[in-house]
Every structure is written in structure tokens, then in C-alpha cells.
Amino acid sequence: MTDDKIKVLVAEDSAVIRMLLVQLLESDPQISVMGAVSDGRAAFDFVQSNKPDVVLMDIHMPQLNGFEATRRIMETKPVPIVICSATSNTKDLVFTFEAMEAGAIACVEKPLNRERDDFEALAAHMLETVKLMSEVKVVRRTARARRNYSPPEAHPVAPPQRAEAQIKLIGIGASTGGPPVLQALLAALPRDFPVPLLVVQHITQGFLPGMADWLSLTTGLQAHIASSGTRPLPGHVYLAPDDFHMGIGSDGTIILTQQSPENNLRPAVSFLFRSLADVYGPNALGVLLTGMGKDGAEELKAMKNKGAITIAQDRDSSVVHGMPGVAIALGGATHVLPADKIAQTLVTLVNRSNGIARNSDHGNP
Incomplete structure (x- = not known):
């Protein structure tokens, strides 16, 4: 029954890739695609009025990118978010981890080309990740200022209770x-x-x-x-x-x-x-x-x-x-x-x- 299926929202700006992702997800009898949108703002709006079990999120999208959409979703109506990204561009990968810092819980490589030898393996991994992440209980992230990477001053070290080996x-x-x-x-x-x-x-x-x-x-x-x-x-x-x-x-x-x-x-x-x-x-x-x-x-x-x-x-x-x-x-x-x-x-x-x-x-x- 559809009610028992894992409900997925796909956010991907390319119509061709979006259609491919929907087809792959729908090929699994445990998954139902409840929505497919082309930009981050639409993904955010969808989550505010619906309850997907998982969002499969692209990084580069108009309106809001995947990082900003993830941040806003996790600060309002948190849901497990899986970043679906290409791995050929290091800059894209850094953006992927920015999104994970904002609350996304996993990342998968886009299965883009059916001619690639590893296409079936990439598709299977994406489906398995979506199913596993649907079981994760996420919590709301509080809004925070831009991170400051200056480490805090170390607190005074309490006197040891016993002599300890040197940590190397x-x-x-x-x-x-x-x-x-x-x-x-x-x-x-x-x-x-x-x-x-x-x-x-x-x-x-x-x-x-x-x-x-x-x-x-x-x-x-x-x-x-x-x-x-x-x-x-x-x-x-x-x-x-x-x-x-x-x-x-x-x-x-x-x-x-x-x-x-x-x-x-x-x-x-x-x-x-x-x-x-x-x-x-x-x-x-x-x-x-x-x-x-x-x-x-x-x-x-x-x-x-x-x-x-x-x-x-x-x-x-x-x-x-x-x-x-x-x-x-x-x-x-x-x-x-x-x-x-x-x-x-x-x-x-x-x-x-x-x-x-x-x-x-x-x-x-």
C-alpha cells in the first residue's frame, strides 16, 4: 500500500535528471515519490505543507541552493535530507559538506549515465541510502551566526587523579x-x-x-x-x-x-x-x-x-x-x-x- 511506502521529495533543477531520479526511486516497491521540484525554495515550501520521509536534494539550484534550502528546512520542519551530488567537481563536494553541516545526514553520487559501468551500483546505493535514512530521527537545528573557527581558550587543566600515559x-x-x-x-x-x-x-x-x-x-x-x-x-x-x-x-x-x-x-x-x-x-x-x-x-x-x-x-x-x-x-x-x-x-x-x-x-x- 502507498501509505506504507517511504515518501520522497526530489529537488533537482535539471528536468532530465529529475525525471531519471524519479524513475529510479519509483522502481523500488518500498518508495513513493510524493513530489519533484526544480529549486530550493520550492523544496522548502513543499516541506512546510507536506511530510516527506526523505528529501533527495541537489546542491546547485535556482532560488535557493541545496545548502540554504537544507538550512531553512532543518531550522523549521526538520526531515532527513540526502544530498545527491556529482563527485567530479571538488567545489561541488565542498558545497555538499556545507549542506551536511547545515543538517543533511548523508550524501550520494548522482547516477547520471546509464552507459556507465557503475550506473546500477550507484542507483542501488542511492535507493538503499534513501531507505536507511528514512528511519533516522532528525531534530530541529537552531539558527546560528556564521561559524567562527578561532578555537576557544583551553580551560585550566584539573589536577590528575593518577599518573596517565602520554597520549601520542x-x-x-x-x-x-x-x-x-x-x-x-x-x-x-x-x-x-x-x-x-x-x-x-x-x-x-x-x-x-x-x-x-x-x-x-x-x-x-x-x-x-x-x-x-x-x-x-x-x-x-x-x-x-x-x-x-x-x-x-x-x-x-x-x-x-x-x-x-x-x-x-x-x-x-x-x-x-x-x-x-x-x-x-x-x-x-x-x-x-x-x-x-x-x-x-x-x-x-x-x-x-x-x-x-x-x-x-x-x-x-x-x-x-x-x-x-x-x-x-x-x-x-x-x-x-x-x-x-x-x-x-x-x-x-x-x-x-x-x-x-x-x-x-x-x-x-
Whole structure:
């Protein structure tokens, strides 16, 4: 029955592409297209008077672009928004992440050309993403001023209750809803943050270069797509490349591998956290952010068992509390924190560990 179907609004300025997207969506018996509009203002107006389960949103549109339409929808009548964008233009990808910062929860590549070998795979991924995102409960975003990327002054560090190992490397894992949380976290760190950060973010293949540029432009830290053999630098962010697990070697350099997927994922957070537990032990710190599934949950607990401090994002600030929720249930989180408290906690923990261990070496890389 139609009432049981996932109701989708398509916002796309090209009539040809709009028709193609509608046809693809309607080919799935679980989906019903309840509207198709050609600009962002029409998308905003439609959502005000209707209740789609998902909006499939283009970026470049007249009247209002996808970023502004997303922002206005999320500040008034929030609904899961999936950005549907081309991946061939890095500038377009940066705009995509601007929209995710405004409240969109996922991004997919437009399946534009039926002649492409990967057309069927792109179409299937779009349909699966729309269905998964329809189950996400989004909340209203409050209007806010243009972001200021000057990080806040660090609060005075409380005296430690015990001597702690020096934190030398931070691993972060995230999935659904992760990019804006990661961006806000990194933007709140000081530019001279003394520890490298290795990040596994589950995201549609092809969007990673735009994400790296977006993070570099908006956080004050330099973000890179990781290369094998690189020795991570303090205050730099290294993103696991598409289709490669990322870890850390015994010599302290980044390793990339195409070993079998873990939790049906490559890159997997589990691979990164396991390598940090094995190589750095108590000198690592793990952070598990919002995301579907359980990737990295058991391995966060393994890090904790090796003496590392571990952080899981709390339920209220997570778009999806799958990965961090499983880690918490397993007893794998030293701290359970809202998204806006994680950066300052990292600063405090790193400052404290460096203060304790400044003149000593624990023997790890």
C-alpha cells in the first residue's frame, strides 16, 4: 500500500535528471515519490505543507541552493535530507559538506549515465541510502551566526587523579551524521594541537577529496587523505582513503591495506582501533562518534583494555547511536560525552598527559 511506502521529495533543477531520479526511486516497491521540484525554495515550501520521509536534494539550484534550502528546512520542519551530488567537481563536494553541516545526514553520487559501468551500483546505493535514512530521527537545528573557527581558550587543566600515559595518537571513527560532528570537533581544537588524528569516516566513495578540502578550509587544521608510509604530524588529520583500511605500523607510520572488509566495510573503524590498541596501547586515545551498526565498538573496548582512554558520543547528540551505543553497552567507553564536549575533553586529556609524561618515554612509537 502507498501509505506504507517511504515518501520522497526530489529537488533537482535539471528536468532530465529529475525525471531519471524519479524513475529510479519509483522502481523500488518500498518508495513513493510524493513530489519533484526544480529549486530550493520550492523544496522548502513543499516541506512546510507536506511530510516527506526523505528529501533527495541537489546542491546547485535556482532560488535557493541545496545548502540554504537544507538550512531553512532543518531550522523549521526538520526531515532527513540526502544530498545527491556529482563527485567530479571538488567545489561541488565542498558545497555538499556545507549542506551536511547545515543538517543533511548523508550524501550520494548522482547516477547520471546509464552507459556507465557503475550506473546500477550507484542507483542501488542511492535507493538503499534513501531507505536507511528514512528511519533516522532528525531534530530541529537552531539558527546560528556564521561559524567562527578561532578555537576557544583551553580551560585550566584539573589536577590528575593518577599518573596517565602520554597520549601520542588519537583515532576517530564515525559514520551516519559524522561529518558535521567531526568538523565541529576539529574546529574547536587549537591549531597547535600536539597530537596527530587518524580518522575513519564511512562515506560514499568519491566524496572524500571534498571532505578533506572542507575540513582544511573550515577547521584551522590540515586534513589529508592518508598515504601509506606517512609519519603522522601533530595537529594534522589523516582520513582513511576509499576502499582501504588504515592503521598504524610498529614504526609509527600509517599503513593502508585492502585486506577483507570488516563489518562489511572498508575502511573499517575496527581495523584502525585494533592497530592503535596493539601498537600504542595506553598511549593512544579512541573516539567513536555517531553512526549505524557496530563498527569499532568491540575494538574501542580493546583499546580501553590496553589502558587507552576512550570516548563515545552520547545518545542525545548522535544522529544514529549505533556504533557508540554498542561500545557503551560493551563497557568500552571511559567517557560518554555530547558532541560539543569532546574537543575540550581531548585538549584537557592531552595537556594533562603531556604534563605528566613530558620528561619520560613509555617506550611506544
